[in-house]
Amino acid sequence: MSSYHRTKLLLLAGAIFLLASPAGAEEAKHPGLALLRDKCFQCHTDSMWRDARQDARWWESALYRMVGRGGLWTAEEIKLMAEYLGTDFGPNAKPPEPRQ
Ligand code: HEC
Numbered sequence: 001m002s003s004y005h006r007t008k009l010l011l012l013a014g015a016i017f018l019l020a021s022p023a024g025a026e027e028a029k030h031p032g033l034a035l036l037r038d039k040c041f042q043c044h045t046d047s048m049w050r051d052a053r054q055d056a057r058w059w060e061s062a063l064y065r066m067v068g069r070g071g072l073w074t075a076e077e078i079k080l081m082a083e084y085l086g087t088d089f090g091p092n093a094k095p096p097e098p099r100q
Contacts, residue, residue, distance in 0.1 A: 030080075030083075030084040030087070030088070031080055031084075032080040032081045032082075032083055032084025032085070033084050033088075035077055035080055035081050035084075036081055036084065036085070039071065039073060039077070039081070040066075043066075043069070043070070043071075049062070049085075049089070050089070052089055053089060053090060053091050053092075053093055054085075054086070054089065054090065054091065055086050055090055055091055056082045056083055056085065056086025056087075056090070057082075057086075058086075059081070059082040059085040059086050059089070060078060060079070060082035063078045063081055063082055064078065
């Protein structure tokens with residue numbers, strides 16, 4: 001391999017690492033969170049629901065309401081997101097931090 005190609009590969013690997021690491025950190029928290037970031041903000045921000053404190057079943061039905069409004073998600077994605085929301089935005093979750 002020429003050194004030119006090696007440099008290009010290294011740069012590419014670095015860029016991928018930079019792009020991937022913040023998402024990777026969230027992935028470690030809960031895969032549902034990354035999905036939410038990806039899927040909810042197309043239509044509204046989390047101000048629509050960040051004050052809600054509901055269990056995973058409520059969230060799951062809320063997500064199916066979003067599907068009725070045009071969300072295109074698999075049952076598996078909905079399950080993961082509802083699971084995450086039911087924990088971090090569940091009945092026992094802390095009240096939301098005030099926005100900075
Ligand atoms: C295709 C567009 C769309 C997407 C994507 C979407 N929503 Fe919504 N959502 C809406 C609309 C439209 C409303 C109703 C807004 C209003 O009442 O003013 C709404 C309202 C809500 C509400 C409050 C009212 C209710 O029916 O419960 C919650 C909670 C909610 N969204 C959660 C979510 C979450 C969580 C996601 C991501 C998984 C999401 N939405 C993604 C369109 C969408």
